[in-house]
Amino acid sequence: MNNRESYDYIIVGNGLAGLHLALSFAQDSFFAEKQIALIDKSTKHENDKTWSFWEKGKGKWDNIIQKSWQEALFYSSEKQITLNLNPYTYKTIHASDFYSEAKRILLEKSNIHFIIDEVIIVEDSAKPIVKTATNSYSAHHVFDSRITEDYFSELNNYTKVIQHFKGWIIETETPVFNPEQFTMMDYRLKDGEQTTFTYVLPFSKTKALVEFTYFTPNIVDEQTYDKYIEEYIKSVLKIENYKIIETESGKIPMTNFPFENYSTKNIMKIGTAGGWVKGSTGYSFKHTEKKVAIIIENLKKNKPVSTALFKSKYKFYDKIFLKVLHDENEKGEWIFEQFYAKNSIETMFRFLDEESSLLEELKIMKSLFSSAFIKAFFKTFYHS
Known part of the structure; x- marks a missing residue:
C-alpha cells in the first residue's frame, strides 16, 4: 500500500504520454531514487484504440506489435500507388497490449506508484499540489495530460481540423485479405466533397481493421461511419459474409492551438494537452517517444523541462x-x-x-x- 503524499514527479493520466514518460523514468538509473506517482481514475486495461507508426529496423515494442508491413497501398479516385516502405516498417499496436506491457514493467519498480483516483485540480507553486477526489499530493514537478479548458472556449480563434474515425475489426469466412500490404488511404469511397478515406490493416487473410476516417472541421454521427464502412466492405472489398469482432473510434484534434503555452516552470502539459499530436497528421506514438526523450535529458542536465521540445x-x-x-x-x-x-x-x-x-x-x-x-x-x- 502506498501512503506517500509527496513525490519527486507526479504524472497525471496513464495514457500514451504518461506511460511513455513513466517508462523512461523507470529505465534510466539516474531516476532510480526518485519517487514517481501516476494518477488516473482508470485502470487502463481496455483496448480503446490502435496506434500505428513507422520506424527503421527493430523497435522497443516489437514484442507486442499486432502486425507489421513493408508495403502500403494508396488509392485516389484516379490512380493506385504501391509504396515500398523500405527501409521503414509500418507497425501497429493495440492499446490494451501497450497498457499491459507498460504496467508490467512499471509495477516491478518500487519507486513508481499507481494511484487510482480522479484529479480535480493541479495548483501551481514552487512545489505544485495535485488535488484528487480523495487526497492531495505534492511534487517537485507535475506532468499533466488533461486538456486545458481554454482549448474548448478559445478554439474558434485557431485553425481546427478534426481527425475523426470509426473502425471495425472484421473476420471473414474465407481468405480475402493480403496480410503483406495495408491500405494507407483509399479515396474511392467518399462522403461528398470532403477529405474522407478508408484505412485498412489486414492482420491475416481473414481478419482486418477497416476504418472510415474524416479530416474535417466538423464531426458526424455514429450511423454515418457505419454506413461508409459497410459500403466499403461490400462494394470495394467485395465481402458479403463477415462478423464484427471489435469496434474502435476516436477524435484527434489537428490544430495550431498553442497547447504548449499552458505549461509552466513546474507543471508541464503532456500528450495531446501539450501539443504532442502532430497538427497536420494526428500521429502521436513516435512523436511522444521523442518528446519524452528530450524531457528526460532536460531533467538530467537541470535544464528547463520544455527546452527544445518543438521545432x-x-x-x-x-x-x-x-x-x-x-x-x-x-x-x-x-x-x-x-x-x-x-x-x-x-x-x-x-x-x-x-x-x-x-x-x-x-x-x-x-x-x-x-x-x-x-x-x-x-x-x-x-x-x-
Missing part, C-alpha cells in the same frame, strides 16, 4: 497544411495524392518525423505547389 519550422508547415484543409477541405485527396506520388518514402517519413533536410522540405513544397498552398502560406505568414 518552429514544422509548426509553421503544419499551420499551412491545416489552413488548406480547413479552408478548402475538398482538396485533401489531391494533397495526399501529390504527397505520395511525387516524393520518396524516405523523404515523406523524414518530413513527417520532423527530421528532414531543407532540400527534402523544398521537394515536398514543390510537389504540393498550388494556389491553395500559396494562399495558405500568406495567410499563415501574416498571422503568425
Whole structure:
C-alpha cells in the first residue's frame, strides 16, 4: 500500500504520454531514487484504440506489435500507388497490449506508484499540489495530460481540423485479405466533397481493421461511419459474409492551438494537452517517444523541462497544411495524392518525423505547389 503524499514527479493520466514518460523514468538509473506517482481514475486495461507508426529496423515494442508491413497501398479516385516502405516498417499496436506491457514493467519498480483516483485540480507553486477526489499530493514537478479548458472556449480563434474515425475489426469466412500490404488511404469511397478515406490493416487473410476516417472541421454521427464502412466492405472489398469482432473510434484534434503555452516552470502539459499530436497528421506514438526523450535529458542536465521540445519550422508547415484543409477541405485527396506520388518514402517519413533536410522540405513544397498552398502560406505568414 502506498501512503506517500509527496513525490519527486507526479504524472497525471496513464495514457500514451504518461506511460511513455513513466517508462523512461523507470529505465534510466539516474531516476532510480526518485519517487514517481501516476494518477488516473482508470485502470487502463481496455483496448480503446490502435496506434500505428513507422520506424527503421527493430523497435522497443516489437514484442507486442499486432502486425507489421513493408508495403502500403494508396488509392485516389484516379490512380493506385504501391509504396515500398523500405527501409521503414509500418507497425501497429493495440492499446490494451501497450497498457499491459507498460504496467508490467512499471509495477516491478518500487519507486513508481499507481494511484487510482480522479484529479480535480493541479495548483501551481514552487512545489505544485495535485488535488484528487480523495487526497492531495505534492511534487517537485507535475506532468499533466488533461486538456486545458481554454482549448474548448478559445478554439474558434485557431485553425481546427478534426481527425475523426470509426473502425471495425472484421473476420471473414474465407481468405480475402493480403496480410503483406495495408491500405494507407483509399479515396474511392467518399462522403461528398470532403477529405474522407478508408484505412485498412489486414492482420491475416481473414481478419482486418477497416476504418472510415474524416479530416474535417466538423464531426458526424455514429450511423454515418457505419454506413461508409459497410459500403466499403461490400462494394470495394467485395465481402458479403463477415462478423464484427471489435469496434474502435476516436477524435484527434489537428490544430495550431498553442497547447504548449499552458505549461509552466513546474507543471508541464503532456500528450495531446501539450501539443504532442502532430497538427497536420494526428500521429502521436513516435512523436511522444521523442518528446519524452528530450524531457528526460532536460531533467538530467537541470535544464528547463520544455527546452527544445518543438521545432518552429514544422509548426509553421503544419499551420499551412491545416489552413488548406480547413479552408478548402475538398482538396485533401489531391494533397495526399501529390504527397505520395511525387516524393520518396524516405523523404515523406523524414518530413513527417520532423527530421528532414531543407532540400527534402523544398521537394515536398514543390510537389504540393498550388494556389491553395500559396494562399495558405500568406495567410499563415501574416498571422503568425
